[in-house]
Amino acid sequence: MRRSPRTSAFCVLLTVPLALAAAGCGGGDKPTPRSTVAVADAPRTSAPPARKVVIVVDGKKTTAMTTGTTVDEVLAEAKVALGPYDLVAPPRDAKAGDTIKVRRLLSKPVTTTIRLPAPVVRKTQSSLAPYSEKVLRKGRPGLKVVQTAYVKRRGKKVKIVLAQKVKRKPVAQILGVGPKPGGVGSAARLNWAALAKCESGGNPKAVNPAGYYGLYQFSMQTWTSVGGSGKPSDASPAEQTYRAQLLYNKVNGRWQGQWPNCGSRLFS
Template identity: 30%
Template sequence: MIDFLKNRKVQIAAQAVVITGLVGGTGAVVTMNKPVTLDVNGQSEEVRTFGGTVGDVLDSRDLDIQKNDQIKPGVDKKISRDMTITVNTAKEISLSVDGKKSDETTHANTVGQALADLGVDAKNADLNTKPNQKLKDEGNDIDVTTAKDLTIVADGKDHKVSAAAETAKEALAETKLKLDKDDFMSVPLSSKVSDGQVLTLNRVKNDTVKEKEAIEPKTETKKSDSLFEGETKVEDEGKVGQKQVSYKVKTVNGEEVKKEKKGEKVLSKPEAKVVIEGTKKKEAPAEEPDDSDGSDAGTGDGSDSGSGGSDDGDKSTGGGSGGGDMSTQEIKDMLGGPGSKWYQVAECESQFNPRAVNKSNNAHFGLFQFKQATWEAMGGSGNPIDASPQEQFDRAKKLQAEAGWGQWACA
């Protein structure tokens, strides 16, 4: 009795051939008794039958045929001498391909045949059993890890992998690459991989670096009456210091991703910058009386510059002929000498005195006898007499360019 008949609970009934009263004699009996080959799940035996169809032969062997079993030729096919009848029973398989599980049914007789029937490429794959392992009717567990071509990018190079790897960890194990303590893959090591996938091995470094940095000096302020309020002067530029700072720097594949300060050490101390601020108060200009004719010297309307006219009784006084931080001769030279119109205006208006104040109204000031409003309109600040002769000259030239020589009666 062969094994497959035991597995299928096949019962072999004894065939008692009683030959009595046969009209045709012994020759007729031999003609009716045909030899056929019966192949059940790949195991064959030769049987002789008096049956007329394939179904009759199967019945005579008491095979437990199920609806899903495969029979060739069909059960209604007539028996012919030396015919081969093939029976492949349906078999239940629990299949896992690269971790993906499914329940399948096959008529194959071996593991390799079953995978081919189910369309699973087992070439170079890892199996939990041999391809020629016979299948049972049930309880067949087949695990397949297919061969894959992958690329692992690491250290600026492509590392090709061709292996039956199921996870990123298994793919990495196929190379000579080492995963250091802080290194990490672009996917978790337990992740399933697929054919053609590209993985990246990220190299992580944690280094301590030391950098020299500047220490900016503080600014100290001193008060002094040597300067007017609002004026400043740098007495000492100071000096920039230097420190050494320690950082913990994290890089991934050479690119900085995190920088954390850990400490610092002063190499040289900074020296403070010293600035002097003025406290000297400026004299407030006398309140300017209203002009009866409504004219305003230096406003650009061609009216009198506010010098009080050309009457010698109204000439500016105060401060003598001193030139402040310039000598009278230097002022004359600045104005272009006796042949210059500016020379004539300044001589007439103030006698070359940059500190002159009109004695009749105390409302016109400096070399060119500016009114306060006109001075400010030309961009000046404070009292004109507190400005340098050069600044007074510059603002007078600006006024002349905008309003002409008619601003001064002396012109």
């Protein structure tokens, strides 16, 4: 006699949720428990907001909206192509600020050091002979570092100074100079302007190929004999007149040996 399937009939009466949870119904496998821990959402990422950056290329300003963080990224977004020698500030790999400056260059910058001439300070020294000079302190030239490059301006290639800095300041030379007297005794009352006009046309720089110089056409030997240095034509008109008066007194007024053709003009 066959056993009545009571267990099976009982299980049929159970609701589906309970049947799934029952241990002895429909097989011996245990149900997998559901996790009660909620799965966290993945973090959401968003692009940084666009901001305004002023780009200055050779003095011309443009404004760009960009999300770039470095100078290179900002220029790339703004479609500003850089040449091999262009200067960029701030540097290309630096964090971009509100302004980026670009200087277009046609050549690699060249740095040179140049000498700055020492200035000359003249101080009158009564102890020195009139119009004479003496170095009281030696000067020293300065040094300046200059950076240059070629750029394009109005369709032409021109050289410009990019930067310069004084590396060493020059030290001035102090030069003592003798007094400048108004004249030499009674000789000062003669008409030296008339003599100069006759001898050289009144030109203190006049040079005669025969070897005579300045207002009164001194020879080098005569000029040196009255205390002159260098060429007479390089001296000031006042010094040339002063030394001409010294010469007049030195020869005791015998002007004929010095200015045979024009000396009489002294008395006009």
